[in-house]
Amino acid sequence: MSAADNTPNNPTHGAPAGAAPEPSRRGFLRMGVNAVAGAAALAAALSPLRDLDPDDAPSLEEFFQKHYKEMSAEEKQAALARIAEQVRRRFKLPADRAVNVQDPPPMDGVEFVYALNVSRCIGCRKCVHACAKENNTSRSPEIQYIRVLQMQKGSIDVETSEHHYDPIKIPDHQAYYLPVQCHQCAKPPCVKVCPTEATWQEPDGITVIDYDWCIGCRYCEAACPYWARRFNFGKPQIPADELNLDMAYLSNRPRSKGVMEKCTFCLHRTRRGRMPACVEVCPTGSRKFGNVLDPDSEVAYILRHKRVFVFKEEVGTLPRFFYYFDERGSRYHEPIEVFEPGEST
């Protein structure tokens, strides 16, 4: 029954039966009160926005900023200056701390490849923390690009791995360690699925993200077979005294909430010839990095001479991250058995 209860006998032809009749003062007042109440409720519903941090709202320049690949050199310079200013403001840096935001281009004739010696990794996780410090990742909520897996001896199945090991001493002799980070795949599924092309692969092999373009849909995070991509669910918190102020647009400048990030092989270092932070801190020297196109590089030697395998090769993403193993391994507590000729083993 849709008949209105007021003035049912409206004889005017063509007027909608059950529609509001000719306006009366009472009807107008009713409508008014309801409208005011509705508006008040809507305003109250929107009230949490009063806590919105003005830094979180994009500035006009940021809103109209083009995609990284479309920016001219001047626009890039303007963006870098804006970012430096934002970092200074956000972390309340004193004037004497130099903020350096650059945009190093990829080097010609360079394709970066990473190799990790599974025989030598002891699972100490220094790489995890050095990376977090170098790349200004959030400390709370915690974001770490590298995840070290303690794998059971004899199994490459990650279902049997342990991420949260914390023994008194590592290495655990019943395990081996597999640190995983972004493999900068040659056929990256994350690049394939990004709807706005906010992530792409650069000529030197690094898959990068334009943090000012990403819409935060997290499709890339679902697509990555190596669980290498991270999302800023909350506003990233970094203590100002631990900030690394040598930054690049595409790698370690502080991000906002709601965007993706991941390992970029420290391109702010590596595109200037330096080693990534994880390589420099590894106590056993298990991590190897370099230009695979250079036949004299460490990584080219490894790929030629070592027993190399690719993690989850079957997904077909052609990673640029290779695990290898060589003689002996993390079993130094065992005495070397001497083989006497003539003795049966």
Add this chain to the structure above:
Amino acid sequence: MDKPGHRLTLLPVDRGTVRAVIVSLVLFALAGMLWADLWRFTSPVEPRTRVPAWATDIATVRQPSLRPEIEIVGFTYRCSTCHRLFPPRPTTGRTLTQHRDIVLKHGINDRCLNCHHPENREAFVDDKGSEISYDQPQLLCAKCHGPVYRDWTHGVHGRTNGYWDAAFGPVERKLCTACHDPHVPPFPPMRPAPGPNTLRMGDQRRFHARHEEQENPLLIYQRPTSRDELDEKEHE
């Protein structure tokens, strides 16, 4: 419905108005509750994990001086300070009376003079008896550890710090003794740095389901040996 004129003096209490008033009151009540932030957001984010300073320190586990020196009771002496006073003994294999704090657990290499030069204690000895300088330990280790040395020269064994591209800066290859104590070379076990504590991770104590261990063929077929049990005790 009553004629409008009749009831103008009293409050308008027809059903339509009552309904409108109820709706308005409800909306105002909601507005009040929302404005007061009745369902405010409490952050589940945990405070950051304390990361010890050593976890991000790029220093190697040892910082060898690469000089033929020894520290005794706070003073540093060059090896020749004592060893030029004593003639080298022809016999070897005797028990040490000095340097008894040095434990030699170098596998089957149990003779000091395999590495140290018999005449000049400020140098090492190579295959043919010539001297190897104290700051070139890798030439010494290469005597026996050929494949590892070969890998080291190509940058594949041991750590490289600094630059991967020599055109931009020094490629710092770490020497053997920066990681390996020459007398007890195995890399010392250490405590791991803090593990992950990500957002809303939940309780991650390892649920050792029988199921998963049965999925690992190696573990199904291995039987623990007595040596393994000894090792377990050592690692307690």
Add this chain to the structure above:
Amino acid sequence: MRRYFAFLWDCARLSFVGDWRYHGWMTVLTLITLVGVYAYCHQLVYGLVTTGMTDQVSWGAYIANFTYLVGLAAAAAMLVIPVYVYRNMHLHDVVIFGELLAIAVIIMCLLFVMVDLGRPDRFLHLLQRFNFPMSMLTWDVIALNGYLLLNLHICGYLVYMAYCGREPSKVFYVPFVFVAIVWAVSIHTVTAFLYVGLGGRPFWNSAIIAPRFLASAFAAGPALIILTLQIVRRCTSHRVRDDALLTLRRIVQVAMLINMFLLGCELFTEFYTDSAHTASARYLYFGLSGRGALVPWIWTAIVFDSLAMIILLLPASRGLTLLNLACVLAIVGIWIEKGMGLIVPAFVPTPLGEIVEYMPTWHEIMVCLGIWAFGLLLYTIMVRITIPVLSGQVRARGRHDQNELKAAHATRT
């Protein structure tokens, strides 16, 4: 043009008029919507940390509801096919309700995607750099918005023509209806392909996902329409014949049978193979390493779906009580198995074998309920407008009608 504005104005006024049940319903929906807006504002301020999602389970209730609703939208085509392709006139008068439901539901889908974005202020970036055809999300954007525009056109045209008292010209809506049939199937296929194409998630990387989506959509959608048509019959003057309901029952029956068969196929493939790739299925149905939050949900869904299937096979379900029960069971069961039972398990365990469970937070639930309420609000308004217009009760006022009105006013006051 003026008449079009008059039409819009009449629609707006009409949506505020109704009896106490109508106003009560609309008020409740408005309240829930406003609470949803409030929760979403918290999300805008603090970020997606207000939800239960994590890096390990990075899609949750929002995408689950989105997936389910895309299916419901596609199911509107299930009303259109019998009428326009097979000339089954039982459903002729109720096709419009399916199309209107499709509009409301698609808007809900788009809202669920918007609330899931980390930076919704940047959604215009989609217009500037569009990774078509590689990214399935771009296909989804085109499919959903196109479907919305198609249905808006079809319904808007038919209703506006009725408002003007004119016979709708077939060339302006019949071709669009046929396109909408194909498009409806494609929106759900494209949504399925979002998940299917990911090699890193073996739970999703299966060819059966797309057919299962369609089968479950064509079970849940007409089931919902059966229920809404009975409400329309009860609350408005529009006549809904039992034949229409029975034809829809037949559709739900067959679709549910196919859905259960496909479920059987999936279960066999996962559990007979029992390889490491089936860890997500083991987590969903039996729990993994002591963690099994989803286990009661999925078994409830299977029980509901099976009961619905059995009830629908009984001739007694021609009676409305049993039919309604079966519909409710189907709707809820399919919501669970398609929403939480499909999206969340693919993230557990993670590609690195970690198990982090997912639980939606109150803020997340409030936003979901808010969007559902908003969709129902839209649907109610659309039905409220359409029925009087189509039945001829509400017509455009011609010029001389206007003068008559003015004269009538003058005499009264």
